[in-house]
Amino acid sequence: MVAAVCEYPLEATSPSHIPYVDANDPAQIEAHYKAKIPFVITGADINPHGIDSAHLRDNYGDLQVSCFSPSCTSQKIELEQMFERIAAGDKYRLRADIPLGRCLEGFFSARFFEKIRSFRRSLMDLVLHTLARKKWAVFLSTPGCKMSNHAHINSTFVIQLEGTKTWHLDFRNLADIEHKDLYPYDFLAEKRPTEEFSITMRPGNVLYLPAYWFHYTDTDTLSLSMHYIFAESMSYYLSPKIWPLFIYELIKRPFGMMRLALARDNEFGFGDKLKWLRSKSPKELAFLSQNDYS
């Protein structure tokens, strides 16, 4: 039985560490995936074309992107301009860029992840992958970028393409989430460094991040990553650990989540200082200001 070699049982609520699994060990990958707890795959030939920021600059420089500016506002500029400003020392971030993900998806193998998922498609995959055409997203960040600790309905496989990025992960019950409704989707929470798992992703590493695990990142160098996003099967969302978060979102913000799923631009509601200054309370602004208002 594959499950017998897993480091934690399926019913585990918290691992003791984030395991690293070799890409040439499919039984271990399957066991860890079934455990529904984050893990890192190493040694996969996951970026065979060597996609990096130079490739983006050379091939998609005139593409309009929505990025976070140094003043913590959303800004639409050409990719080339963004790289010029980064080279000049400015802090910029691309978060979940779907159009760029579509540009790059031909360079990556969805099959690698579909195999891990046993080629199962969930009902919500139909919305994400078929209706909204959101299967891949590109993230780029520069040193000093901050983001809030957040959790969401979709799961992700993260392929680190360039630079290093440290991820902080934790799982918490609904009652322990401080900012359940600050965003029209996603849960936000205070960072708890002593209770988190930290892993530094290096080029070629692949992180499995299950839905509703909290996460935020620190960037030490320019970091580029490609994310395969998907939804878990309904049995996951209705499992004892997950259902309170899932049902909360279904009841409190079904339209916010559907809007996020179908929106052309994932950035429509993420951090924007000017927008938040108009709509958030002083306490909420104090929280957001620690995280670049994002």
Ligand SMILES: [Fe+2]
């Ligand atoms: Fe996220």
